[in-house]
Amino acid sequence: LSFEEPWSLQKGGSYYIKLYDTALFAFTVGKSVSEDMILRIAAAHTDFPSFRIKPNPEMREKGYIRLNTESYGGMVLSSWFDRPLSISGKVSLRSEQLFKPKEVLIDFKKPLMVIPNLAIHLNREVNNGVEINKQKDVLPILGMADEDIHNYFKNHLAQHLDVSAEDILDYDLFIYNLDKACTVGAFDEFICAPRLDDLSSVYALIQGIISQVNDKDIHMICLFDNEEIGNRTKQGSASLFTTMLLEKIFQALGKNRMELFEVLHRSFILSVDVAQAYHPNYGAKFDPTNTAELNKGIAIKIDTAQRYAYDSGAIAILQQLCEDYNIPYQKFVNRSDATAGSTMGPVISTQLPARALDIGVPLLAMHSAMETMGAKDLDSIIRLMEAFFSAER
Numbered sequence: 166l167s168f169e170e171p172w173s174l175q176k177g178g179s180y181y182i183k184l185y186d187t188a189l190f191a192f193t194v195g196k197s198v199s200e201d202m203i204l205r206i207a208a209a210h211t212d213f214p215s216f217r218i219k220p221n222p223e224m225r226e227k228g229y230i231r232l233n234t235e236s237y238g239g240m241v242l243s244s245w246f247d248r249p250l251s252i253s254g255k256v257s258l259r260s261e262q263l264f265k266p267k268e269v270l271i272d273f274k275k276p277l278m279v280i281p282n283l284a285i286h287l288n289r290e291v292n293n294g295v296e297i298n299k300q301k302d303v304l305p306i307l308g309m310a311d312e313d314i315h316n317y318f319k320n321h322l323a324q325h326l327d328v329s330a331e332d333i334l335d336y337d338l339f340i341y342n343l344d345k346a347c348t349v350g351a352f353d354e355f356i357c358a359p360r361l362d363d364l365s366s367v368y369a370l371i372q373g374i375i376s377q378v379n380d381k382d383i384h385m386i387c388l389f390d391n392e393e394i395g396n397r398t399k400q401g402s403a404s405l406f407t408t409m410l411l412e413k414i415f416q417a418l419g420k421n422r423m424e425l426f427e428v429l430h431r432s433f434i435l436s437v438d439v440a441q442a443y444h445p446n447y448g449a450k451f452d453p454t455n456t457a458e459l460n461k462g463i464a465i466k467i468d469t470a471q472r473y474a475y476d477s478g479a480i481a482i483l484q485q486l487c488e489d490y491n492i493p494y495q496k497f498v499n500r501s502d503a504t505a506g507s508t509m510g511p512v513i514s515t516q517l518p519a520r521a522l523d524i525g526v527p528l529l530a531m532h533s534a535m536e537t538m539g540a541k542d543l544d545s546i547i548r549l550m551e552a553f554f555s556a557e558r
Contacts, residue, residue: 168410172417177380182410186255186270187211187390188400190410191371193554194418195380204411204432204519205384205554207373208402208509209366210392213359214238214532216245216303216340218252223314224304230314231304232278237339238393239506242297244533245342249276250305254338258328266334271326276343278305305340342534354460354540361528361536363392365543366437373550383414384554392438392509402509408516433482434521435553436474436510437546439538440464440497442527455498457527460539462493463549466505466523473523474510483522490552492545497527524549 166172166182174180177196183189188211216234224231253272260267280303285291297303310317316330323330346358370386378384391401398404415425443456457464465480466473487494499505510523526546529537
């Protein structure tokens with residue numbers, strides 16, 4: 166669908182809409198929606214901590230070509246050393262329409278760069294904890310050149326896109342770890358992969374919305390961008406777009422704004438983002454009685470300062486759903502002298518004041534270039550999303 170055109174929605178229809186190429190919304194209208202319908206909404210985020218490539222990025226030092234970058238989100242910087250790195254994102258090209266530049270997605274899908282560690286012989290304190298400077302210590306090496314490197318990177322982009330370098334006006338490009346996902350453990354108990362936060366949730370939401378849904382309700386998944394930097398963008402969960410989208414859906418179904426608000430009041434929202442798993446090497450960092458363990462099920466995230474969205478009624482709804490479908494769950498609370506990381510739930514709740522709950526699969530090494538989750542937990546979150554959209558009220 167295009168938001169700029171009128172819609173004619175049908176009961177039983179399934180639809181999706183993209184927002185600025187980095188966020189996506191998909192929804193299904195039940196075949197038998199009526200006055201007592203509810204909205205079943207689940208949200209996840211598409212972005213992940215990484216390095217963004219700055220404009221004019223070329224830096225040459227003794228023949229090495231490095232790219233000038235800045236960090237995006239809260240990164241475990243040390244985990245990015247000595248890994249095969251590639252580039253993906255969006256490139257904006259010159260067009261004949263002033264207010265509509267041509268925007269193309271790009272993914273090199275090959276090892277292009279590396280951020281080499283400094284040998285221990287030159288850094289004897291490396292294992293005692295060394296501060297990593299984001300401006301000078303983690304600049305990736307792209308290649309070697311002795312000649313002038315002006316527009317070196319732009320020319321490389323142009324060659325890959327088969328366009329003129331002069332037509333490249335700007336870009337929004339990020340570096341990502343090219344390591345492959347794998348199972349780990351004596352009995353393959355774990356999954357190790359880049360970007361499990363939060364693409365594991367994105368995958369589960371998609372599996373849920375394309376499976377059988379309850380015909381009496383409207384079902385939606387919201388895959389937001391920019392969660393890792395606070396949500397407050399036009400394509401983030403703090404955007405008014407979700408409210409605008411719901412209003413347009415109701416209008417296309419012959420309903421008005423007040424009817425939307427009435428339905429919203431009895432609806433339910435899941436904010437699905439990963440949780441901190443208990444780490445056996447750092448047990449003192451966790452609450453003594455409410456930890457999330459790998460392969461023990463979905464974590465219900467609770468924070469009294471409402472950094473996670475929850476109330477006891479919302480928790481009870483999820484517990485009943487999990488117990489009806491035999492899905493394991495656990496309750497996660499931070500230590501009383503620690504604070505929770507922010508996520509989408511509280512932000513969405515300020516825009517859509519329905520009951521909402523933050524949940525997620527437990528994750529080790531969150532925000533590392535390589536993260537670890539329980540293999541059973543992936544199955545649990547998929548089954549939960551299938552149950553969320555299909556269960557009878």
